[in-house]
Amino acid sequence: MINVSDQPAPRSLIVTLYGAYGRFVSGPVPVAELIRLLAAVGVDAPSVRSSVSRLKRRGGLLLPARTAQGAAGYELSDEARQLLDDGDRRIYATAPPADEGWVLAVFSVPESERQKRHVLRSRLAGLGFGTAAPGVWIAPARLHEETRHTLQRLRLDAYVDLFRGEHLGFAPTLEAVGRWWDLAAIAKEHEAFLGRHARVLDAWRTRSDTPPEEAYRDYLLALDAWRHLPYVDPGLPARLLPQDWPGTRSAAVFQGLHERLRDAGAEFAGV
Template sequence: MTTARAAADPAEAAEAADLRIRPSSAPPRTLIVTVYGLYSRRHGGWLSVASLIGLLASLGVDEQAVRSAIHRLKRRGILVARRQDGAAGYELSEEARDILREGDERIFRRERATLTDGWLLAVFSVPESERNKRHQLRSQLARLGFGTVAPGVWIAPAHLYDATAAMLRRLDLTSYADLLRSDHLAFGELSQKVRQWWDFEQLEPLYRDFIDAHGPVRESLGRRGTDEAGAFAHYVRALTDWRRLPYLDPGLPTELLPADWVGIRAADLFFALHEELEEPARAHVAATLAGQPGQPGQPADG
């Protein structure tokens, strides 16, 4: 089968980053995309360079690394330079906003599909003369978390229809693919079929990496708590490490997963961290942005 590889943000998609990257080593560009995804839209959609340097300092990233990462994100069309009230800063490009908006629904979705929901089939045929389009289509379906039934036939839980249709329209790939709603009628055990269509052996160590990296944070919070800057640092790193995983595991029904599936424990950990860290992390961002040139005094509605 084709191994599903995914990047949950445009920077990772552009570089096809190694999924086994250790959680503690997320590069500055990836952390910046997380910060923009979490906070820029609540603060007018724009962040000054000075604000980014201040926020990334809480993550142990120095000024030079921030500026270098911003330059790379600008070059890839992810960030767009704009001055505001005389201050230099950046906002997300329209394409990056679309991808992150789609990511919000995926990353923060806790509900899994059910057996009664049915399946989404993506059936495509691309002429050999346009094999670059075939590669793009396969890459994007893998990024969305589709499994492979057969060459040209990919499958996902039915709830991915909107995201898939939006991707095909955005990349002008609709003439190459059909999207079909389906049910599995026969033959064989569906729980065995999904293990052929998705690579659980690839997923398991990724989930264990996440638990190993962030489980101690959860335990420490239970004993000592943390300040707002610490909450921000833990939350951004946890979300950065988590956000690619829901794309590899597209919310398959629990009944079809291996017994005591580690992905469920990883999800429980992420959402526990989200509940405990999100509010103090947001407070730290508001305090850091307050008084910065060009930053609005009050956040816009999210």
């Protein structure tokens, strides 16, 4: 299957693990269990411990807690659960995105707080917004709720006004989206995912068995690679995308892996 020596970042894998399985565990996940589950995808114990510590310090995503048996572990913060719930709507979407218009984020940050301007731009880009003009960012309208949650969590909402609407010209919308987003770069991200994971799905389709540890490993690595793509790619309506858009194929590959491997992987994860 996947060569686990070609290793994603341990911190990203920990977030992926909690998103896929850890949040469904009753109570905190013991540190020893985190080490076991990350070892299956090639992460050693010191890397797990240091990555968990950074997640605890920097983002407040993980909170230290004791299990019912008294073992040291970590549970998700309320903010982390909100992030994962918001992400589910993108990551596990099975239907093509509807054409519901646009959400605009218009912001103004005083020069004395220009660091917040940098954070704001970075977060909007990370949510999949394109740049329509300086200080004016645009995304499909369905992203407005997640955008609101993100800006409020970061206390940036005071600098931003959000609007919903439609594009009325003057350039055709198909032409305009090519300025708002770098579609060629997004397509390359999808092609990279396909290059690594389409063959994994093909290999599973030739098998009648689904061993839990193998399923867990391949699913976690695929999910870790996939979950970033719905943020790089805002999910534009098909009419605004080039023909034979690779995002359609990469979404189908991920969905195939999810359907085949997720539940078997849960057995190995103890969920």
